[in-house]
Each structure stands twice: as structure tokens, then as C-alpha cells.
Amino acid sequence: MRQAGFVVGLAMVIVLALLVDWTLRVLAVNSKLSGRQTYQDMVEYCFGRWGLLASSFFQGAMAGGGMASFIVIVGDTLPHVLGALMPSVGQSAFGRVVFSRRFVIAFFVVFMAYPLSLYRDVGKLGKTSAFAVVAMCTIIAAVVMEGPRINPSLRASPEKSLQLANTGVFQAVGVITFAFVCHHNSFMIYGSLRKPTLNRYFEVIHLSTAIATVASVTIAVFGYVYFGEKTQGNILNNFPQDNFLINIARFLFALNMITTFPMETLVAREVIESLAFRDQEFSMKRHVWITTGLCAAGLAIGETVCNLGVLLELTGGMSASFLAFILPSACFIKLSSSSTPLYSRKLVGHWLCIVFGVTVMLLSTVLSIRHAARAGSGPDAAASCWR
Structure with missing residues (x-):
């Protein structure tokens, strides 16, 4: 919302949520039409080997970006919480090491996220998903309640009015798309239903998208109203370290990310x-090695990059746009080509969705890379944690 402006940002969240809801349903219909049970198999059925390689690359990039982003969030939140809970320990030499960003990230990834990532069935993570919803509600309540109570110097300047429209529209589209896109693991979700029918799956899509939209709009509106141009990529970083309720939110946010991390690992x-290894039988040894390598790679990126906004923009702009807006409609057009002319009225919406996806993908990626290369220390500045 800071990047796009209040009115434009609000409209974009709602429009993109509706578009994601629709493309998720298109993807489910594509699965039925093609008779394939995974995203990669469906794309390969439609576009052959090159389609498989393209979808695999963007799915892997989306999952990898998600894993790295979740690790950055852990680094943004838990050191603050530990330092506030045990200030005397934090000021000692031992505490400065144990409560440091890099140590905290490594500890929680190795001892919490990694064991959960070893699960093979996404259904095993159902309880962690329920926890994520509860944590999300607590985080939103903490931001809404504590925003007016903090030092006025940390909030938006009362002399400056909120921007109704701003210039960072395409970077904002990347962030919003990242927030909503779950296409790369939607087949796993469908397969985890007790009775996997299209109608039941559509209900899951509608309910999940509605909850995510309400949560996103609430925290975007209140966060931007409170902090304006000072709004950071992680809204909790706008609050002081010693705020009790915000520290609870930080702790829950970190746990939420740790338990969400395995979802992306499964996809990658x-x-x-x-x-x-598609023609080989399952190997537990290979399973462990791949999982270990993925977690190590995500950890390395998360330890190096501090700017959450840059990760969300790049991942959302490049990968999420391709997976959510381009591929579902492209596959539907291909699967319908035998019975429907390519430029029939029935397919107009799908062609428009592809054009939108390509535009967002190109512009958002270019602008995000330029944004990441920008020097400085403000909320828009890319930053390395190795300093």
C-alpha cells in the first residue's frame, strides 16, 4: 500500500484476490481436462518438455523465494523477542552471539523447520496451518491495537497526507501476488482433501482467498495509516523492541513462518x-539429501538478505505472475483448442489474463531489480546482513 498508494493499493488487493481465485479454479479444471495430478505433468501434457522445464523453473524459484522470505522474517522477529524477554542475557557476550540474527535463524531452521520439511505428505501439516490462522489473527490485532500507542515520532507525520496513488504500482503487484499465489502447491492441497471433488475444492479456494483478502486489507490499511511513508517491508519492524504485545506477535509470526516453510520445501x-528422478522409485536417502540441500540453500539466502520487501517483489513479480496468471490460462487455451477457436469470445478472459501476467512479470521484475540495486538505508533500500 505504501508503494501503490491507499486507494490504488486497496483496489489492487481486491482485484488480484479475485483474479487468483479464478485462476486457481481454472487450474483445477485443467487438471480434470488433462487427467494429470501435478502442475508439472499438466504443463508437460500441454506444452511438452519445454513447458515442463519452464514451469519447474518458476515453481522452484517461487518455492525458493518463499523459503528465503520466511527465514528473513524469523531473523527480523525472534532476536527482538529474545532480547526483550532476557535483556540481561542479551547484553552479555554470550547473549550477543546466541541472540544474534544469524544464530537464531540457523537454530530454528535446523531444529524446527528442517524436521517438518522431511514430511512427504502435505496433509501432515494440517495442524500447523490451523496454528497459522490463529497466529495471523493475533498479529493483526496487535498491529491495530498498538499502532496508536507508540511514540508519535515513529508514526506517520501528521503534516503529510496519505498518498492515494503512488509510483510503485508494479512492485506492489509483485508483493500482493506473492501473498496470494498458492498455485504451485494447489495440487497437493486438492489431493489432501478427504473427498477431493471440484465443488469441495472450489469451496476451499473461495474461503481461503476470502480470509487472506480480509487479513491483507486490514493490516495494509491500519499499517499504512499509522506509518505512512515510514512503513517497512515487515510491518512489525516499525514498532519498538520493548513492546510486549508486538513481541508476542513477532514470536507468533516467526513460528508461523517456521511451520509454513515446509510447504515450500515440499514443492521445491x-x-x-x-x-x-521421475522414473526412479522413492529413495529415503535421496529424499533426505534433497531436503537438506534445499534447507541449506534457503538458509544461506535468508542469512544474507535483510530486506524482506525486495525478496517479495522479485519472487512475486517474476515467478508468481507466471504461475498464477500466465500458465493456467495458457493451459486452458491449449486444452480447449480442439473444440474452441483460439480467438473465440469464450477465451477472451484467458488471453487478457496472459497479457496482464506478462506485463506484470516483465515490469515488476525489472523495477524490483533496480530497486534492489538502489543504495541507501531507507525502507526501500536493499541491504545485506553481513555487516
């Missing part, structure tokens, strides 16, 4: 398995 691992 499936991409590697389908590309390199």
Missing part, C-alpha cells in the same frame, strides 16, 4: 524429483 523437492 517435488520439482527436483519430477525433473531428475
Whole structure:
């Protein structure tokens, strides 16, 4: 919302949520039409080997970007919480090491996220998803309640009015798309239903998208109203370290990310398995090695990059746009080509969706890379944690 402006940002969240809801349903219909049960298999059925390689690359990039982003969030939140809970320990030499960003990230990834990532079935993560919803509600409540109570110097300047429209529209589209896109693991979700029918799956899509939209709009509106141009990529970083309720929110946010991390690991691992080992039987040794390598790579990126906004923009602009807006409609057009002319009225919406996806993908990626290269220390500045 800071990048796009209040009115434009609000409209974009709602429009993109509706578009994601629609393309998720298109993807489910494509699965039925093609008779394929995974995203990669469906794309390969439609576009052959090159389609498989393209979808695998963007699925892997989306999952990898998600894993790295979740690790950055852990680094943004838990050191603050530990320092506030045990200030005397934090000021000691031992505390400065143990409570440091890099140590905290490594500890929680190795001892929490990594064991959960070893699960093969996404259904095993159902309880962690329920926890994520509860944590999300708590985080939103904390931001809404504590925003007016903090030092006025940390909030938006009362002399400056909120921007109704701003210039960072395409970067904002990347962030919003990243927030909503789950196409790369939607087949896993469908397969985890007790009774996997299209109608039941559509209900899941509608309910999930509605919850995500309400949550996104609420925290975007209140966060931007409170902090204006000072709004950071992680809204909790706008609050002081010693705020009790915000520290609870930070702790829950970190746990939420740690338990969401395995969802992305499952996707990345499936991409590697389908590309390199699709004709081989399952091997537990290979499963462990792939999982370990993925977690180590995500950890390395998360330890190096501090700017959450840059990761969300790049991942959302490049990968999420391709997976959510281009591929579902392209596959539907291909699957319908035998019975429907390519330029019939029935397919107009799909062609428009592809054009929108390509535009967002190109502009958002270019602008995000330029944004990441920008020097400085403000909320828009890319930053390395190795300093």
C-alpha cells in the first residue's frame, strides 16, 4: 500500500484476490481436462518438455523465494523477542552471539523447520496451518491495537497526507501476488482433501482467498495509516523492541513462518524429483539429501538478505505472475483448442489474463531489480546482513 498508494493499493488487493481465485479454479479444471495430478505433468501434457522445464523453473524459484522470505522474517522477529524477554542475557557476550540474527535463524531452521520439511505428505501439516490462522489473527490485532500507542515520532507525520496513488504500482503487484499465489502447491492441497471433488475444492479456494483478502486489507490499511511513508517491508519492524504485545506477535509470526516453510520445501523437492528422478522409485536417502540441500540453500539466502520487501517483489513479480496468471490460462487455451477457436469470445478472459501476467512479470521484475540495486538505508533500500 505504501508503494501503490491507499486507494490504488486497496483496489489492487481486491482485484488480484479475485483474479487468483479464478485462476486457481481454472487450474483445477485443467487438471480434470488433462487427467494429470501435478502442475508439472499438466504443463508437460500441454506444452511438452519445454513447458515442463519452464514451469519447474518458476515453481522452484517461487518455492525458493518463499523459503528465503520466511527465514528473513524469523531473523527480523525472534532476536527482538529474545532480547526483550532476557535483556540481561542479551547484553552479555554470550547473549550477543546466541541472540544474534544469524544464530537464531540457523537454530530454528535446523531444529524446527528442517524436521517438518522431511514430511512427504502435505496433509501432515494440517495442524500447523490451523496454528497459522490463529497466529495471523493475533498479529493483526496487535498491529491495530498498538499502532496508536507508540511514540508519535515513529508514526506517520501528521503534516503529510496519505498518498492515494503512488509510483510503485508494479512492485506492489509483485508483493500482493506473492501473498496470494498458492498455485504451485494447489495440487497437493486438492489431493489432501478427504473427498477431493471440484465443488469441495472450489469451496476451499473461495474461503481461503476470502480470509487472506480480509487479513491483507486490514493490516495494509491500519499499517499504512499509522506509518505512512515510514512503513517497512515487515510491518512489525516499525514498532519498538520493548513492546510486549508486538513481541508476542513477532514470536507468533516467526513460528508461523517456521511451520509454513515446509510447504515450500515440499514443492521445491517435488520439482527436483519430477525433473531428475521421475522414473526412479522413492529413495529415503535421496529424499533426505534433497531436503537438506534445499534447507541449506534457503538458509544461506535468508542469512544474507535483510530486506524482506525486495525478496517479495522479485519472487512475486517474476515467478508468481507466471504461475498464477500466465500458465493456467495458457493451459486452458491449449486444452480447449480442439473444440474452441483460439480467438473465440469464450477465451477472451484467458488471453487478457496472459497479457496482464506478462506485463506484470516483465515490469515488476525489472523495477524490483533496480530497486534492489538502489543504495541507501531507507525502507526501500536493499541491504545485506553481513555487516
